Amino acid sequence: MNGRTLFFRRLFDYYRYQFKVFHAVIDWTVALYIVLPALAFVIYQYIDLMNGRGLFYKWSEMMEWRWLYAVCVLIVCTGSIHTFLMEADKVFLLQKKEIIYQLKQYALMYSFLVTLAKWLLLFFIVLPFISHITLAESTALLCYLFGLHTTFLALKQDRIRKPRSISRRIAEILFRAVLFSGSAVLIVFTEWRLLALIGILFLIFAFVRGWKKTALFSAFEAEVTEEKKSRLALAGLVMMMSQEAGIPKVKDRLRRKPLLYRNSKRIFKRRTILTGYKELFFKVTLRNGEYARQMYMLLSAFTVLIFVSPIWLKLIALLVYTGVCRYILTLIFDKVMDAPFLIGADKESDEYYRARKSCINTLHYAFAAFCFVAAAVSLLFT
Structure with missing residues (x-):
């Protein structure tokens, strides 16, 4: 083989x-x-x-046609570089290291081809409606966006190899904001030949960087964990709205203790049943990446919709988001409280419902406030 x-x-x-x-x-x-x-x-x-x-x-x-730019931004933020690694491959690293190395190389080329297929599909679907730019300009834009997307995928490989912290997440958000802002300026003011050249340079950078990473096996466990999450992504999307169903939890060995973990004694000085429920919910939610990913995807989609929609549709999006967000937070709270060590706990008590209402309201108001801020900012540019 x-x-x-x-x-x-x-x-x-x-x-x-x-x-x-x-x-x-x-x-x-x-x-x-x-x-x-x-x-x-x-x-x-x-x-x-x-x-x-x-x-x-x-x-x-x-x-x-602002929705087209919003779709492009969402596509750039999606995807990952597959490795198709399994835990059992670690046994053969010493004897069959060359085979694993070739597997990662083919997986890298496959990931780039899948990314290219996404952009080509969007290009041919939208091409009949882009009448204000020529075919050469639209092709240059496609080249630039494809190169930018592959660069994001290559940089994401470094992110999964390192423990995630609050400062690292903030730095990543700021980097994406700066890169997207610079991309908007380039798309508007740059000549199409230069835009295509920049996209090709992005693609070369991403491919060379990804090719070098295929020869490294120092982050083998992180790559296996990321591949498991990718494999279960569709199942998680299907079961996200189900309270009874669930998918296997992928153990992330690079996770650190959350910010509230060490300081929980200061935050919850009175250890009552009410504060115990609240503490458990926030700790599990912060440490479980699937719950955070679900809320992040939902918030991102509605934020983009609010930004690009007319005023009447902004109001509808805000109303829909407030209802859907509260429903999903309710499902997450019930799933957290279905832990085996809580079997026998009185879930019909007043403390349970008070903790449930308090936790859901805290996150719900925060997410809804973010959407209202996004709506207010979008009104300034209309």
Whole structure:
């Protein structure tokens, strides 16, 4: 066996698992009554959009095609570089290290090809509607966005190898903000040939950096953990709204104790049943990356929608977000309190419901306030 054979075997197994998850959710009744009508509606609206009429065309005219830039930003923030590593591969690192090295190389090229396929799909879908720029300019924009996306993926490989801290997260957010701001300036004011050249340089940088990382095995456990999370991403998305179902927890060995862990005695000086429930909820929520990821994805999607939407749609998005956010926070609280060591605890008591209401209100008000701030900032630019 060589690295190429192992890669295609792992790739086939990966998509077979995703197909099983997809098939478990969408059976023939769901496909007949929900998926097929929704697909027909999207195709019909797309044809109307190409002909200059329909709901989507009026919406795009009101938003002046700002939604397209928002979609590009969301795509850049998604994805990862696959390695297709498994825990059992550590046994063969000493004897079959060259095979694992080839596996990571093929996985790197596969990740870049998948990223390119995303941008090509978006390019050919949106190309008929981009009439204000030429084909060469739109191709240069595609090249730049693809190079920027691969650079983000290459830098993400360093992030998963290092323990996450508050300062590191803040620095990452600031770096992304600066890079996105600079990209907006380049797209608006830069000549298209220079924009394409910058995109090619980004792509070369990302590929060279990622190729060098494939030869390193110092972060083997972190790469295995990230691959497990990627494999369970679709299952987690499906089960996110289910209170009974759950996915296997992937142990992140690089996690540090959260900020409130060492200072919890100062925060909760009175150890009562009420503060015990609240402390448990905040500790588990901070240490579980899946819960934080769910809320981050939801907040990001609605923030972008609020920024690019007209005023009447901003109000609808705020109302929808307040309801959906509270519902998901309720599910998270109940899942946290379903821990085995809480079996026998009185979950019908006043302390439990008071703690539940307090924890949900704290996070709900914070997230809702962020959306209102985003709406206020977007009104300044309209």
